[in-house]
Amino acid sequence: MENSGSLFAAFLNSHDDEKWQAVIDTLLPVIHEVDRRATQIWLSFYPLALLRALQEADDVLALIQKLRLKGSYLLVEQIDASHHFLYGHRYWAAVKEAVTAFALSAAAPKSLELAAQIQDVADAVAKKIQVDATLLTGITAVAFMTLQQVGIEEFQAASGEIHISKKVASKTPEQVLRQRAHDPGQGFFGFLHANLKHYKITFNENVEDACFPLISTQHLTTGAATDKRDYHTQDPRCIVGEGPIPVECRSAACGTCWVGILGGNANVSRVADLEYHRIKEFGYLDSEERKPVIRLACMTQAEGPVSIVIPPWNGVFGKYLRLHKEQQARSAYGKD
Numbered sequence: 095m096e097n098s099g100s101l102f103a104a105f106l107n108s109h110d111d112e113k114w115q116a117v118i119d120t121l122l123p124v125i126h127e128v129d130r131r132a133t134q135i136w137l138s139f140y141p142l143a144l145l146r147a148l149q150e151a152d153d154v155l156a157l158i159q160k161l162r163l164k165g166s167y168l169l170v171e172q173i174d175a176s177h178h179f180l181y182g183h184r185y186w187a188a189v190k191e192a193v194t195a196f197a198l199s200a201a202a203p204k205s206l207e208l209a210a211q212i213q214d215v216a217d218a219v220a221k222k223i224q225v226d227a228t229l230l231t232g233i234t235a236v237a238f239m240t241l242q243q244v245g246i247e248e249f250q251a252a253s254g255e256i257h258i259s260k261k262v263a264s265k266t267p268e269q270v271l272r273q274r275a276h277d278p279g280q281g282f283f284g285f286l287h288a289n290l291k292h293y294k295i296t297f298n299e300n301v302e303d304a305c306f307p308l309i310s311t312q313h314l315t316t317g318a319a320t321d322k323r324d325y326h327t328q329d330p331r332c333i334v335g336e337g338p339i340p341v342e343c344r345s346a347a348c349g350t351c352w353v354g355i356l357g358g359n360a361n362v363s364r365v366a367d368l369e370y371h372r373i374k375e376f377g378y379l380d381s382e383e384r385k386p387v388i389r390l391a392c393m394t395q396a397e398g399p400v401s402i403v404i405p406p407w408n409g410v411f412g413k414y415l416r417l418h419k420e421q422q423a424r425s426a427y428g429k430d
């Protein structure tokens with residue numbers, strides 16, 4: 095007889111990326127503004143279909159090479175850390191504990207809808223730790239998806255530690271939102287030419303000096319390259335002297351420079367046709383929006399402060415996953 099954990103795993107596994115997108119769309123209105131884009135970005139950073147393709151591959155190393163996967167693309171390597179850019183990350187220990195208990199519970203859930211189950215767990219945690227539920231819904235959805243990708247044993251075994259300092263953790267959501275929109279003025283980057291308009295691009299909201307200046311009309315990767323600090327040691331994809339955003343081609347051809355736009359979306363340029371098609375081709379996002387949550391930094395300009403998130407990996411897998419899905423549909427059809 096199946097236990098409750100495996101029944102819940104089977105239920106979770108009935109959700110693919112499209113169903114997850116529908117779940118997040120349902121939840122978005124009840125996710126606090128501070129985490130609305132962050133939750134959508136996180137979902138794009140960790141696509142389920144890619145994990146499934148790797149799990150089903152006869153020769154996984156060959157597939158990794160074929161899809162040009164670089165960096166940390168597996169959630170199992172970063173169960174506690176992948177969501178560091180969500181405000182709700184600070185409540186991770188409580189959320190992880192509640193999601194684990196929910197997954198292992200023998201009690202029947204109140205609803206058979208995943209969105210409703212996520213909301214119920216978020217509400218229960220909110221009541222327990224006395225925090226507004228809107229701050230917990232995004233991180234609870236992330237916890238459910240993480241559980242689906244890594245399995246209950248790995249999920250439960252993760253320490254639950256958070257990856258932000260006490261100072262960052264003490265900020266209110268309003269403070270975070272204010273800082274995202276804040277233009278520090280020309281004096282902030284006093285070493286730059288005073289006559290040129292420049293903007294602050296933040297690439298890690300949890301680290302005080304994780305920002306670089308961007309001159310009007312420059313692309314994000316050009317601005318990032320003015321930051322000569324060492325990023326290669328933390329992320330080997332970063333080229334020494336080229337700043338915190340990994341780059342290769344600088345022409346929308348390789349997919350290395352994808353980023354999430356966390357704040358200041360009104361300040362970034364619209365997606366031109368080339369970038370729009372490439373984002374889909376790489377597999378990062380399938381959206382008709384011209385100001386989507388995922389951008390190629392080498393194609394994106396800004397006219398104001400922007401806060402970005404740099405994913406810890408990159409690849410080119412959109413076409414492969416599409417063909418893989420079509421092939422699976424054909425074989426399923428052939429079996430009927």
Ligand code: FES
Pocket residue numbers: 340341342343344345346347348349350351352390391392393
């Ligand atoms: S650096 Fe290659 S796509 Fe941007």
